[in-house]
Amino acid sequence: MANSHIFALAILMLAGTLILSDYQVSAQCGVNFSQLVSQCSQYVTIPGPKIPPSEGCCTVLKPIDIPCACKYVTPDIEKLVSMDKAVYVGRTCGLKIEPGTKCGSYTVPPGLKI
Template identity: 35%
Template sequence: MSPKVMLQLVVFSLVFTMFTAHQARGEKDCYQQRDLVKRDCDKTIKINEPYKPPTAECIGAVKLSDMVCICRILTPDDEKEISVPKLLRLAEECNRPVPVGSKCGYVKSDMNFVS
């Protein structure tokens, strides 16, 4: 095999590996972050309760978390415990806003902060 063909095969293999490795990573895992925010911010985002200002622990949890990812992985069971609009408000107040139009649980965020 000529060196040129060998080099082309190596380059192709590297490019192929890069693309398959990227696909294998898939969706980011932020389930622990979701659980941390749910635990530390329960009084702020609890469904059927008034919105309460976040505690220092809650703010810390939000600042350490990928709020877009958390929104994307919310399940219907999560939404029985927490209010998505309150979660969006909390993210905004902690300077970790979820972009308008992002999927947050089973709703698209439009940043209307209702309870």
């Protein structure tokens, strides 16, 4: 019984952390999470090939402060999102993403082609 309480507390703490993190990223970095997920998730998920993003995805990405948002990339996000594809999508949309930029544990390599 004690283990189930610890597990429930861990889930609540994780959920709270994700919500707080989403709020911080939204407020400080210009991210609209609901639009980002609905417009861009299909282009950055781990399985599958790199495909050019839609105009709608690019519209959602343009106001995002990339270095700011990169500070909030967690290992949980990296389990769902291919950072290589995310850079490809951002650059395809015309965002300037500098080589050496750190997003979670991912470092944008020099010469990454779109």
